[in-house]
Amino acid sequence: MTTGDEIVQELPWRWRVQGRIFLIGGLGYLFDAWDVALNGFLTPLLGTEFGLSPGARGLVASANLIGMAVGSVAWGTIADRMGRKRAFAITLLIFSVFSVLGAAAPSFWIFLVLRFAAGFGLGGCIPVDYALVSEFSPRKQRGRVLAAMDLWWPIGATLCGLSATLLVPLSGNWRWMLLVMILPALLLFWVRRGVPESPLYLVRMGREREAREVIDKLVADTGAPVRPYEIPAPPERIRVGALRGALAQLRTVWSFDWRITSVAWATFITIMLLYYAALSWMPSILRTQGHGDAAAFAGTTVMSGLGIAGVVVSAVLVDVVGRKWVIGISAPLASAALVGFALVLKVGGGTLVWLGVFGFLVQVAIPVLYAYVAELYPTTLRASGFGWASASSRVVTGFAPLLFGSVLWPTLGLPLTFTVLGVVVVAAVLWMAAAAPETKGRQLDHLSPETPNPASAAVVE
Numbered sequence: 212m213t214t215g216d217e218i219v220q221e222l223p224w225r226w227r228v229q230g231r232i233f234l235i236g237g238l239g240y241l242f243d244a245w246d247v248a249l250n251g252f253l254t255p256l257l258g259t260e261f262g263l264s265p266g267a268r269g270l271v272a273s274a275n276l277i278g279m280a281v282g283s284v285a286w287g288t289i290a291d292r293m294g295r296k297r298a299f300a301i302t303l304l305i306f307s308v309f310s311v312l313g314a315a316a317p318s319f320w321i322f323l324v325l326r327f328a329a330g331f332g333l334g335g336c337i338p339v340d341y342a343l344v345s346e347f348s349p350r351k352q353r354g355r356v357l358a359a360m361d362l363w364w365p366i367g368a369t370l371c372g373l374s375a376t377l378l379v380p381l382s383g384n385w386r387w388m389l390l391v392m393i394l395p396a397l398l399l400f401w402v403r404r405g406v407p408e409s410p411l412y413l414v415r416m417g418r419e420r421e422a423r424e425v426i427d428k429l430v431a432d433t434g435a436p437v438r439p440y441e442i443p444a445p446p447e448r449i450r451v452g453a454l455r456g457a458l459a460q461l462r463t464v465w466s467f468d469w470r471i472t473s474v475a476w477a478t479f480i481t482i483m484l485l486y487y488a489a490l491s492w493m494p495s496i497l498r499t500q501g502h503g504d505a506a507a508f509a510g511t512t513v514m515s516g517l518g519i520a521g522v523v524v525s526a527v528l529v530d531v532v533g534r535k536w537v538i539g540i541s542a543p544l545a546s547a548a549l550v551g552f553a554l555v556l557k558v559g560g561g562t563l564v565w566l567g568v569f570g571f572l573v574q575v576a577i578p579v580l581y582a583y584v585a586e587l588y589p590t591t592l593r594a595s596g597f598g599w600a601s602a603s604s605r606v607v608t609g610f611a612p613l614l615f616g617s618v619l620w621p622t623l624g625l626p627l628t629f630t631v632l633g634v635v636v637v638a639a640v641l642w643m644a645a646a647a648p649e650t651k652g653r654q655l656d657h658l659s660p661e662t663p664n665p666a667s668a669a670v671v672e
Contacts, residue, residue, distance in 0.1 A: 213440045215426050216590075219410055220350040225433045232347045233356055235406055236340040237363040238399050239303055243279075243336045244367030245392050246306070246329070248515060250275055250612070251491045252375040252508055255498055256385040261319045265621070269613035270323055272491040276612070278327035280605030282334020283598045288460050290335070290594040295343040295412055300403040302339060305332025307396045314389035334605060338598035341585045345593065346409040347429075354534065354582055354651060359526040361578025365518030365570075368490070372512025379504045411590045417445035460595040467592060474647040475584045475600040477639040482542050482580055483604040484611055485632045486573050489514070489549060491612045493566075496625070500556060513563055514570035521574030528575075533651045534583040538576050539640045545572035546633030553625035586650040 224230070250272035258268040282302070290298040309329035316322035341357065348356045371392075378387050410429070413422035419442045430437060465472050493514065497507035521541075528537050552565035581597075588596035619628045 213438060215414055215422055215440050215442050216411055218426055218435075218438065218440050219347070219429060220353075222349050222429060222433045222435050224349050224352050224356075228429060228432045229347050229349065229356070232406060233344055233360065235399070235403055236299075236344045237360050239299075239336045239340050239403070240360060241363040241367035241370070242303065242306065242392060242396050242399070243333050244364040245371040246275065246310075246333055247279075247487070248368035248371040248490055248511075249375070249388060249392075251494050251511060252371065252388060253385050254491065254612075255495050255504065255507075256379075257319065257322070260385070263319070264617075266613060266617035267319075268495070269616040271326070272487075272612035273609050274323040275326040275330040276487065276605050276609035278330025279334030280602045280609055282331040283338055283602035283605055284461075285331070286335025286339055286594075286598065288595050288598065290339045290342060290598075291412075291460065291591070294408050294416075295339060295346070295594070296406055296408040298335060298339045299343060299406055300400055302332050302335035303396055303400045303403065305329070306336075307393055307400065308332075310389055310396070311393055314386045314393075334602075335598075337581070337601055338594050341581060341597055342594035343406070343409055345582075345585045346411040346590065350652070352530075353586070354530045355526050357529075357578070357582030357585055359522065359578070361525070361574065361581055362519065362522040364577065365515050365522060365574050368515035369512055369519065372508060372515050376505055376508040376512060379508060414442055415445055415591050460592070461599060464588070464592055464596045464599050467588070467596070470646040471587050471648075472596070472600070474639075474643045475587060475596065476603045478538065478542075478580055478643055479584065479600045479604040480607050481632075481636045481639040482538075482573070482576055484608050485542075485546055485549065485629075485636055486577065487608040488611050488615050488629075488632065489569065489573075492615055492620070495616075496556070500562075510563060510566060514566045517567045517570040518574030521571040522578050524571075525575045525578045529579050529582060530651060533649050534579050534586075535643060535647070535649050537579040538583065539644060541572050541575035541579075542640055543633065543637050545569055545576060546629070546636045548572055549629045550626060550633060553629050556625060583650060586653070587647065 222229070254268050254271045257263065257271055261267075286298055286302055306329050309325050309332065313322055313325035313329055316325055341360065344360060345353060345357055374391050375388055378384070378391070407425050407428075408421065410422045410425040413419075413425065422442055426440070429435075490511075493511040494504075494507040497510050498504070502510065525537060525541075548565055548569035552562060552569060555561045555565060584600050585593060585597050615628070619631075623631070
């Protein structure tokens with residue numbers, strides 16, 4: 212008999228049903244992008260106000276990104292324990308509260324602590340949002356929907372750039388840049404409270420009555436034909452403490468399939484390292500070439516703005532070409548574009564062209580990467596698997612702004628630094644080609660015959 216999972220994944224797409232989940236989840240992702248992009252705009256302003264060295268300026272982004280790394284691990288695991296719905300709302304509330312406090316920070320070091328705390332809350336948005344959206348999306352549209360989720364990222368980064376560019380000549384105060392995004396974030400927290408729990412999660416937790424209520428409502432709301440279905444027996448649940456649960460989830464993520472997890476971590480780390488290095492330091496790089504704050508901020512905004520077109524292209528290609536091909540071509544080309552930008556930077560001509568090409572290409576790769584990693588893991592590990600992969604990249608990229616400003620850029624110069632980053636991206640892409648399956652058109656939890664049945668795996672609570 213058909214299972215409840217299959218019913219959900221075979222439903223027709225309706226904007227008022229699955230589209231609503233996509234929009235609400237995507238808006239949270241918008242604030243994630245806004246906050247990460249804000250690090251690049253805050254760095255030169257905080258450096259001037261507090262008289263910071265290049266190494267200390269790198270801490271502005273590092274504190275926030277390391278907080279996001281911790282949040283990715285914690286909230287991915289929490290979402291697999293407490294449910295997508297509650298984690299979906301709480302993460303954004305934590306981010307909003309500590310962002311308000313950060314805007315009132317009396318010293319640089321207190322500011323860093325509060326940025327870490329805000330990052331902890333926001334770091335949970337991506338794994339929780341992607342898990343929830345993927346589990347509500349029909350199988351045939353899932354790749355396109357998850358790729359389109361990343362459209363919110365360049366929109367958020369562009370809104371951040373526009374607001375920063377406008378606020379600099381008006382006030383020149385970095386505190387207003389933090390405050391301007393808080394009200395819409397709080398409004399979104401309120402809207403998120405009405406999102407239903409994932410039926411796939413309810414099934415895995417053995418909450419059959421609740422799962423049937425959600426599935427039946429989805430069938431009615433989408434106008435799909437009513438069919439009988441069964442709810443499989445849930446996997447065994449083992450109750451442990453939070454820390455032990457997180458470590459147990461990490462062991463389970465790697466023992467599920469070490470090749471899949473190594474691909475997820477390698478691609479996440481290398482591609483996001485390339486992107487965050489550019490995003491965190493681009494305003495400062497442009498300032499060293501004689502641009503004023505407004506001009507440097509506007510140039511970075513162009514990079515983010517063209518990324519919107521990149522996401523649109525990725526959403527078109529992901530279900531036509533396949534996940535691995537899109538990532539395998541666009542990520543190395545984005546690396547090459549960043550090297551081209553660094554080479555022409557001293558000359559002056561074509562700088563914005565190369566920067567725009569990079570912004571476009573990297574946003575072709577990133578949304579497909581997120582969709583791909585979310586699909587590689589079974590439902591019982593989806594938020595945790597995605598969360599740990601995201602966290603691994605956040606940890607590395609968290610220290611990257613510090614190392615970039617104090618070691619790599621001064622020692623190697625920009626062209627060689629970006630070349631090294633490009634080489635590791637190519638290595639990760641080659642490993643992906645060899646070690647991971649293509650997920651295009653496959654049902655969740657049924658990616659390959661040789662992987663274990665996820666329904667039989669123990670769930671750690």
